[in-house]
Amino acid sequence: MNSNETLVEQEKQVVENTENIDTTNTxxxxxxxxxxxxxxxxxxxxxxxxxxxxQQSQQQQQSTQTKEExxxxxxxxxxxxxxxxxxxxxxxxxxxxxxxxxxxxxxxxQRSCGISxxxxxxxxxxxxxxxxxxxxxxxxxxxxxxxxxxxxxxxxNDVEFGCFSGNMSLISWFKNLxxxxxxxxxxxFLWKNEGDFSTPGVDRDVALQKLTSGLKTDKISFxxxxxxxxxxxxxxxxxxxxxxxxFVDEIDYNDCQYWIIIAEPAKPYPMFTVRKWVDIAQDLExxxxxxxNIRKMNEGIKNYKYEKGVSQHCIxxxxxxxxKPKKVIEKKEKTxxxxxxxxxxxxxxxxxxxxxxxxxxxxxxLVNDDQLKQNELQ
Numbered sequence: 060m061n062s063n064e065t066l067v068e069q070e071k072q073v074v075e076n077t078e079n080i081d082t083t084n085t086x087x088x089x090x091x092x093x094x095x096x097x098x099x100x101x102x103x104x105x106x107x108x109x110x111x112x113x114q115q116s117q118q119q120q121q122s123t124q125t126k127e128e129x130x131x132x133x134x135x136x137x138x139x140x141x142x143x144x145x146x147x148x149x150x151x152x153x154x155x156x157x158x159x160x161x162x163x164x165x166x167x168x169q170r171s172c173g174i175s176x177x178x179x180x181x182x183x184x185x186x187x188x189x190x191x192x193x194x195x196x197x198x199x200x201x202x203x204x205x206x207x208x209x210x211x212x213x214x215x216n217d218v219e220f221g222c223f224s225g226n227m228s229l230i231s232w233f234k235n236l237x238x239x240x241x242x243x244x245x246x247x248f249l250w251k252n253e254g255d256f257s258t259p260g261v262d263r264d265v266a267l268q269k270l271t272s273g274l275k276t277d278k279i280s281f282x283x284x285x286x287x288x289x290x291x292x293x294x295x296x297x298x299x300x301x302x303x304x305x306f307v308d309e310i311d312y313n314d315c316q317y318w319i320i321i322a323e324p325a326k327p328y329p330m331f332t333v334r335k336w337v338d339i340a341q342d343l344e345x346x347x348x349x350x351x352n353i354r355k356m357n358e359g360i361k362n363y364k365y366e367k368g369v370s371q372h373c374i375x376x377x378x379x380x381x382x383k384p385k386k387v388i389e390k391k392e393k394t395x396x397x398x399x400x401x402x403x404x405x406x407x408x409x410x411x412x413x414x415x416x417x418x419x420x421x422x423x424x425l426v427n428d429d430q431l432k433q434n435e436l437q
Contacts, residue, residue: 139307155320158189158277166324168198168218175324176291176324178196204239226373267317270292283373284371290322292374300314300315319336334356347370348363350370
């Protein structure tokens, strides 16, 4: 019974709703007036051949004009002409001192990349292969003089350089080599992200600025400690991202990509390894146990076998210290200057004395003349 009552009530509500519909309101009614009407399509006007040809020619002229305008704009905007860039300006974004390459100790012995890189830096800073005036040193001579081994000849291949080659070893070898050759130099960490002798306050931007400015001078050499290898950065290029700025006088250095040229002492590899600074910075910023083999970038990020440890990847700087002029030389110069001043003073005194004597003689002559005149008058 309850279900029947509900159905009856629903029917009553439907009837009431239909009765309450306002037929005058057009928004509540469906409009079927346009449903069965056919839409008239405007037929194109028929043109003569002459009219069609003229219309086509006009369209072609308009298209050619627009293309010419676009080409002219592109030529004006994208073809640099009347270039005025100089070598000095280009040297700010491209730097490669060939003498750094001349000083490269290549090929190295097995796992002797550390001592070979130290020899490379020293030869550039102090020998005639680089910017110095001393004879170049061979890696064999340095190995023997530093006491790393007393053997000569092919037995250098038997030396296990990897057992005692580390960051501090390279720095101490360079200092001892400078002491033995009686020259002045110093070595330090340019950028080391973690562990002992880390460089707080140095990030990838600061390190890049120091590296590029150091490569522009002839007083600093660098060694990059990558995965299981040491080698020497010798140049860089700042490549603009826009093709049009290849020979522009001034570029936006923030809108560029830096490439670092690294001299390779190992003969199985090419003499230069060129890598993006972004990749080198990523390698140096990774924390142990992660690392990147910068010579095999396709392998990606890997992990060391041992979980505990500290990343030793870094960039080290080796600098030549020019001797200051000795004080003795300055004293000699001062004594020479004093002697000259005394000579000038003595000459002036002599001239004054001569003038005084001349004046006295003149006065005596005048007195004598007066006396003679008086005697004649008497």
